[in-house]
Amino acid sequence: MTDLKTKAEKTRERLLTAASRIFAEKGYQDSTIAEICEQAQAKFTSVNYHFGDKQTLYLEAWRHAFNQELGQxxxxxxxxxxxxxxxxxxxxxxxxxxxxxxxxxxxxxxxxxxxxxxxxxxxxxxxxxxxxxxxxxxxxxxxxxxxxxxxxxxxxxxxxxxxxxxxxxxxxxxxxxxxxxxxxxxxxxxxxxxxxxxxxxxxxxxxxxxxxxxxxxxx
Missing domain, CATH: 1.10.357 (Tetracycline Repressor; domain 2)
Structure with missing residues (x-):
């Protein structure tokens, strides 16, 4: 695995973790991409790169949280x-x-x-x-x-x-x-x-x- 791919996967993981936490706290409407990126220490454009839009991030963040919880x-x-x-x-x-x-x-x-x-x-x-x-x-x-x-x-x-x-x-x-x-x-x-x-x-x-x-x- 290249360093670039590893970095991209880590960014995606941070975005999912931050998004699931913020969506849980504020709901979809009151959560912003800017706040999610800030908590994830990721660039604003990384959401578009990995997920395309806020709606897809929302779905994937829920799935990520759900699967993490089943693992725990x-x-x-x-x-x-x-x-x-x-x-x-x-x-x-x-x-x-x-x-x-x-x-x-x-x-x-x-x-x-x-x-x-x-x-x-x-x-x-x-x-x-x-x-x-x-x-x-x-x-x-x-x-x-x-x-x-x-x-x-x-x-x-x-x-x-x-x-x-x-x-x-x-x-x-x-x-x-x-x-x-x-x-x-x-x-x-x-x-x-x-x-x-x-x-x-x-x-x-x-x-x-x-x-x-x-x-x-x-x-």
Whole structure:
């Protein structure tokens, strides 16, 4: 690899890192190429060279952040595929919460900003990158709930788990926006939060499964 190519790749990496951080903090509309280049210590023209425009940089910055986070916190939570299904679901919940809680994670914060002020730029890339993760979660929930569970029960369980995880993101953003404000939740003990969400979710799943099993026996 030539020195010139190495330098170009390092510049691209710095731009992606700076862009993901700034987009997460300010959203697409309020972020500027000038600020991104300043933080990346890169020339303004380097964005055009590597990405072409701000929209492409936005998409690639999100993808970069998302893949970095999956590398740091693998989606299976380090649980073997041969483990019991409840352990595998717990591992996936743990990974999701760890990614949300990590101060160097930006993909969820970018999505949060996108929900508040939509650009519609992320729709395709989110479907492509996140849908496989969602389908794996659905598969685990189906296995936990049993084949007699309805599609509505499956969807509600998924929403309940994701809602708990993203509540942490909301509290985290509130703490960043208003550092002097006392929040109703202590974010320092992420391990305790993971345990609560796992226990709460599994207990709920057990309750739903116990309601569906008798119906099958009576048929």
């Amino acid at each position: 916190h693998p989606p299976d939570g380090g649980v073997s595929q041969q483990a019991p299904v409840e352990q595998r679901l717990a591992g996936r919940i743990k990974s999701l919460i760890r990614r949300v809680a990590d101060n160097n994670s930006y993909s969820f914060a970018i999505i949060h900003k996108e929900m508040a002020q939509s650009t519609r730029l992320l729709a395709d890339i989110l479907e492509k990158e996140i849908n496989p993760q969602r389908q794996q979660m659905f598969g685990l929930l189906r296995e936990c709930l049993g084949q007699d569970a309805s599609e509505q029960q499956l969807q509600y369980c998924h929403v309940s788990i994701m809602g708990q995880c993203f509540q942490l993101l909301r509290l985290k953003q509130m703490q960043q926006d208003r550092p002097q404000r006392t929040l109703p939740s202590d974010l320092s003990d992420i391990g305790a939060f993971v345990k609560h969400v796992v226990d709460f979710s599994l207990d709920g799943i057990h309750a739903i499964r116990s309601q569906t099993l008798p119906q099958r026996i009576q048929v």
